[in-house]
Amino acid sequence: LCGAFFTACDDNDDKPVFPENQDQAYDMSGFAKGADVSWLTEMEKEGYKFYDAEGNGHECMSLLRDLGMNAIRLRVWVNPDQGWSEEEGFFNPEGWCDKDDVVTKAWRAHNLGYRIMIDFHYSDIWADPGRQEKPAAWADLSFDELKQAVADHTTEVLSAIKARGIDVEWVQVGNETRTGMLKPDGAASSGKTANFAQLVTAGYDAVKTIYPEAKVIVHIDQGNNPNRYIWLFDGLKADGGKWDVIGMSLYPEPDTQDWRQLNNDCIANMKSLIERYNTPVMMCELGIYWNYEEAEEFFTDFMTKAKEIDQCLGVFTWEPQSYGGWKGYHKGLFDDTGKPTNAFNAFKR
Numbered sequence: 001l002c003g004a005f006f007t008a009c010d011d012n013d014d015k016p017v018f019p020e021n022q023d024q025a026y027d028m029s030g031f032a033k034g035a036d037v038s039w040l041t042e043m044e045k046e047g048y049k050f051y052d053a054e055g056n057g058h059e060c061m062s063l064l065r066d067l068g069m070n071a072i073r074l075r076v077w078v079n080p081d082q083g084w085s086e087e088e089g090f091f092n093p094e095g096w097c098d099k100d101d102v103v104t105k106a107w108r109a110h111n112l113g114y115r116i117m118i119d120f121h122y123s124d125i126w127a128d129p130g131r132q133e134k135p136a137a138w139a140d141l142s143f144d145e146l147k148q149a150v151a152d153h154t155t156e157v158l159s160a161i162k163a164r165g166i167d168v169e170w171v172q173v174g175n176e177t178r179t180g181m182l183k184p185d186g187a188a189s190s191g192k193t194a195n196f197a198q199l200v201t202a203g204y205d206a207v208k209t210i211y212p213e214a215k216v217i218v219h220i221d222q223g224n225n226p227n228r229y230i231w232l233f234d235g236l237k238a239d240g241g242k243w244d245v246i247g248m249s250l251y252p253e254p255d256t257q258d259w260r261q262l263n264n265d266c267i268a269n270m271k272s273l274i275e276r277y278n279t280p281v282m283m284c285e286l287g288i289y290w291n292y293e294e295a296e297e298f299f300t301d302f303m304t305k306a307k308e309i310d311q312c313l314g315v316f317t318w319e320p321q322s323y324g325g326w327k328g329y330h331k332g333l334f335d336d337t338g339k340p341t342n343a344f345n346a347f348k349r
Contacts, residue, residue: 026065028113031307032314033347034071035064036119036285039319041105042096043326050321051339060321061112067340068347072109073117073284073316074102075175076157078135082124099157103164110166117170117217117284117316118158120203122150122182127175129221132183143185143195147202150182154206162210170215170313172284173203176249178220178228188235197241204242215313219247219284224265229273237277245313246273249285251331252298259288259298267305270312280311285318287331290341295333299346317347 040060050060061072077097095101102118109116121127124135138149154173161168174181180188180196188196204216218236222228233246250266252259270281283306288298299317306312322332333343 026070026113028070028115030070031312032071032115032282032316033069033303034073034115034117034314034316035069035320036073036075036316036318037061037064037105037321038073038075038097038119039326040321041101042094043321045094048323048326049338050334051337053339055339061108061114063340064321065112065114067344068349069114071115071117071169071314071316072105073119074105074109075119075121076102077121077124078153079124079137082136099160102157103160106161106166106168107164110164115169116166117172118161118168119172119175119219119284120154120157121175122153122199122203127177127181129176129178132177132179132181132186134182134185138182143198146182146185147198150199150202151206154203155210158207158210168211168214170217170245170282171203171207171211172217172219172247173200173207173243174219176219176221178222178232188232193235194239197236197239200236200241200243215244215280216242217245217247217282217284218243219249221249221285223248223250223269223283224262226265226269226272229269230276233273233277243279246277246279246281247284248281249318250283250302251285251287254288254292254294259294260301263298263302263305266302267309270306270309274309274311280313281309282313283315286315287318289330290323290332290335290343291330295341295343296345299343300349303346303349320344 050058050063052058075097080092080098081095106116123133141149180186182199186196186199207214207216220232252262273281288295303315306315320333322329323334323338324336333341335341
């Protein structure tokens with residue numbers, strides 16, 4: 001994919017040149033202030049543009065860097081054109097978020113100095129607590145073959161990224177795996193906790209083979225609910241599962257939930273998990289409605305408290321560049337005209 005802002009394409013080893021702020025210095029170290037932008041290439045293909053507060057057009061990743069971001073998160077699906085159907089309302093014939101698309105976005109992020117997280121869903125479609133489907137090509141594999149498929153897929157994608165000279169700092173082995181992954185084989189919620197641990201470990205070991213220094217994240221949702229974390233990570237520990245970082249999601253619904261209480265509960269959970277497992281934590285997905293009147297206050301409150309935790313590595317917001325009701329998602333950080341909202345102020349601090 002070659003955009004109007006680049007002088008080099010994905011198959012060229014020359015760095016692309018971005019038109020804005022070439023002489024500005026950016027501090028990309030320390031606490032991770034991240035953005036999952038996995039939809040970006042698809043949005044660009046559909047003609048979406050991105051603007052600063054004055055209405056000037058910018059390449060999206062450059063703009064996000066100017067708005068305080070220092071890390072990029074990218075999801076990976078196995079064969080995304082195989083796991084979608086128009087009947088279900090999902091259709092992905094162009095393979096967005098497959099290996100090649102991820103390498104393209106990682107290359108762009110790398111050349112802007114971003115730190116990078118890769119998020120393996122181990123599915124052809126969304127993986128979350130309610131949906132952890134095997135890829136179609138893995139449907140009939142034995143359990144041993146399934147573990148090997150996890151290792152091979154992880155190795156293949158990360159090897160393609162590394163071949164471009166791109167460093168990867170964090171890797172998620174599974175996405176929001178509160179109930180397990182690759183069901184039914186890895187359905188922790190159905191008692192197959194040992195299988196789940198073996199699948200996680202297969203991914204973990206594959207990550208370390210390609211990127212020995214990368215931190216492997218096991219990620220689940222509802223960061224404010226400690227019982228979910230204790231149940232899953234006690235089970236993983238008992239069954240010999242491997243991880244380096246505990247990852248979280250948090251999406252308050254301000255009409256029915258007190259976001260202040262959720263933030264406080266999540267921060268308390270972070271501190272408890274660090275002590276219980278001697279493991280760092282990270283907020284991998286944080287979001288609230290872009291037009292919620294207290295959105296900036298919500299993000300600022302959470303970021304301020306998270307930074308005070310020594311072993312909290314960072315905070316990522318999910319698809320902040322989404323706007324205009326893209327894919328029915330309304331928890332980005334841009335308004336309906338493609339301009340950044342004041343919520344970005346939380347990431348500039």
